[in-house]
Amino acid sequence: MTTPTIGPPSATCSGTPAGSGTRLWRRDRTSIAPTVTLAAALGAGALAALVLRVDTPGFTYPLVGLVVAGAAVVAGRPRPSRGHLLAVAVTVAMLSVATVRGAGWLIALCVVAGWVVGSVALLGVRRWTGIGLAPFAVWCTPTRLVGWVRRRGGRRGTGVRLRAPRVLGVVAVSAVLVTVFGWLFAEADPEFGRMLGGVAPSVHTDDLTAGIVTGSAVVVVSLALAYLWRRPIRLDRLAPPPRRPVAAWEWAVPLLALVLLFAGFVAVQVRVMFGGHEHVMTTPGLTYAQYARQGFWQLCAVTVLTLVVIAIAVRRVNRGAARDRALARVLFGMLCLLAIVVVASALHRMSLYENAFGYTRLRLSVWAVELWFGVVFGVLLVAGIRMRGDHLPRVVLGSAAAGLLIFAAVNPDGLVADRNVERYERTGSIDVSYLRGLTVDAVPALDRLPEPVRSCALRGTRVQPDAWYEFNAARARAREILRERPVGPSASCADTVTLG
Template sequence: MPSHGDRLRRTEPDHRAAPTPRVLLAALATGLLTAWLLYDGVGANLLICGAATAVGAGVVARGAGRRIRPWTVVWSLLALALLAVPALRDAGPAALLAVAGALGLASLALHGGRRWAGVLLALPAAVWQPVPGVAWAWSGLRGRGLPGRARIVPVLKALAVAAVLLTVFGLLFASADVGMADLLSDLSPSVDFGQLPLRTLLFLVGAVTALGFAHTAAGPRRWDRMTAAPGRERRRLEWALPLVGLDLLFGAFAVIQAVVVLGGADAVLRDTGMSRSEYARQGFWQLSAITALTLVVVAVAKRWAPRTTPGDRRVARVLLGLLCLLALVVVASALGRMWFYVDASGLTRLRLWVLVVESWLGVVFLLLITAGLTRRADWLPRVVVLSGMLTVAVYGLMGPDSIVAEQNVDRFERSQQIDLRNVRELSADAVPALDRLPEPQRTCALQLIRTDLAGHSPGWYATSRSAEQARGILAARPLSDGDSDGATACAWAGLRVGPNP
């Protein structure tokens, strides 16, 4: 059996293009762009820096003779869509998730991959590519002569001499004449040395990231060559008996859910002492855990499934397909219970996120069932990743904080009930919906958001469209309470504000 090192060496590229001076110049330009744009915050600047990195990697890939494939275009466009989330929405967690997804998709676009190993190992590969990228650039440029050296070096020398002369004589003129001092002060750039450490760090991050992606584009690892020994087949009875028991357990749960849905819940609820709504709201988190664990069970069972004869393979498809089908009942039940829970207590970021993840797991089970019904399932790894990343993109672009605020405000307009703790710490995405609240609820809900927006007003490239819209709304309708944290308004609204509300 080959060792782990042998399997890793098997993924080495057959050929990697050598770096050129243009690669280094493009990385330096990306670093300067990053240091300039990202200092004040994130917004459209992430998309700009990401596009610059993508252009540099694309030039290297073209020079290496690589062809653009359809899946490369899909991953690249989806990565750019994810980078657009911070430019449009202000929700921090969703933006962070989108940026992480964009990095993973960019790496997958450059590495390629069809099998599970190729796809899953390519996604995080961007994390460890920068260091090899720097070494690759240094080794390639160390012995290379600089093109046009005879023309460039004299120009650099002349610029250095001119800078020294202008600095010395400029300081002397400025000290000799006040008018000259004012003129030179207006002409000379202002340098804030307090910004230098962070801008230097941003420059290094941008340049090294660009070199890492260029290194990958020049010759990516072929993670599809990373093979794992198939699991030892179990005898049919040894393998099938646990799955049959699990299928029966899932089937019993499905029958109980059908009884409740069809209205015959009295017999089920008589011994519990719960109402129908209480029964519907309990158990969501456990059902979510069951959904995730079922995927693990399916993966492990598929690895050890008997596959010697057509009958073995048929039994494996039936039992695993039935488990996936019954898991969809668990997904539907979990989503229904969370719906009742949200209707009773309001929506929060965590509840929305778990709803989204549970819905995506349902899609994964549908894909697994479809793969079991088809002769070829080599499309499954890429489509599963595609569905996950599309979910992240839609989740970010719709604005989770906006959805949370809309649901809570709609609930208030129907029932005059709102838990302000669910909305007070949302981002600027929530302002249009929370602005519909009456006083004092409006001031209590918006005070912390207004404080965050007032404390930071960056340029257009370092803010989101939602933040600018929120500033306009708050400027047109100022809050009525001057407290820094809205404690007075929250007290009037019946909410105690403190470290443990």
């Protein structure tokens, strides 16, 4: 059997890697799109066109995501496993962040993460190569989708024939009937008209084009996912082949040299890494910003270096020899432990920085990333003890998804505002211009500020009423707060307020 190699995207999408006889994607000239799949995809597209607004995150995000997932597996072949159901639950949880948070940057991050988790589960990949390529698999489906759907329309038999023109005609006639009779009933009874206006999605000329584009995209994505569910691309076959084990000294000597270098760095830098406020104040030319940034970039470099070294070295270890396994456990374990020490030092540096200058999104995000790095090193440590890394890619991906959900639950913008309000109560200093740029998630914390600082921080915050299908808990709470305590009249607001 010839080992596949990574080829250009065209080779991958065609099903055969360049220079290989192994097919990643079996040929398909006979499969037919199930009627129920087409109907479900069209339903998902219609729902998205009516209620999904990309610039108004809310309840519709998880709703449309759940419908799209259902359209992919509604045909019932193959049956979803517990792992698939767990992945769907995680993806829907990621999309549900749009229902409880108002920070667009956080919601966008969760949507991307949900897409990655869903793609990995859909294709059943287990290796790093597959996980990296899975989110882009839908780009390989358009040419196959055309034949898949066309064969459905041209099928003869006792089953239901589903042709695109007929489907569009039925949808158009249904829409016209509902619109005409709904308008007549609304004119006949004002109460029914108010009820219908509150329940039916509002369609405006300015967002009609966006709705059509969104709905069409959802239809195509739903069909692509359904096709990949039934005929997945075997992306794991693109992973590099196992390497031949070498003598222990060939990999142990470089690892030992690296471990000694790390240990020497940590030993010499103990005072620098954990010197805290005294070290910053007594070192000429050193600021809190430099102190924190140095720790973070050291952490990034150590993380990448450790992962690369372990990934290369572990492929050269003779796992059949007990002595080699024991030596690998010791060296890999020491590398991970030393990296965890650097994680702790970077977190300590960032803590000092935040205590001195307050919280921001970036600083809080650095905290989250550093903590996740620590978790990754812990996972590597456990994998090194067991000398098994089969589940490592999925465990790392799962830890990232769990960490992101926890990060969203913490409410980053709200926490940043809360800590800055506490700092203002303690020191009398606050950066109003920065807090004014936070999202509606920060409104409850900023509402605790005294006037006129409160009105200055909330200046420009406008929360429009939402339809029922656009419900967002953060916007609803901010709307209630601003209704009970409106922002004061316009006044000159300083960017930075300091009392005393």
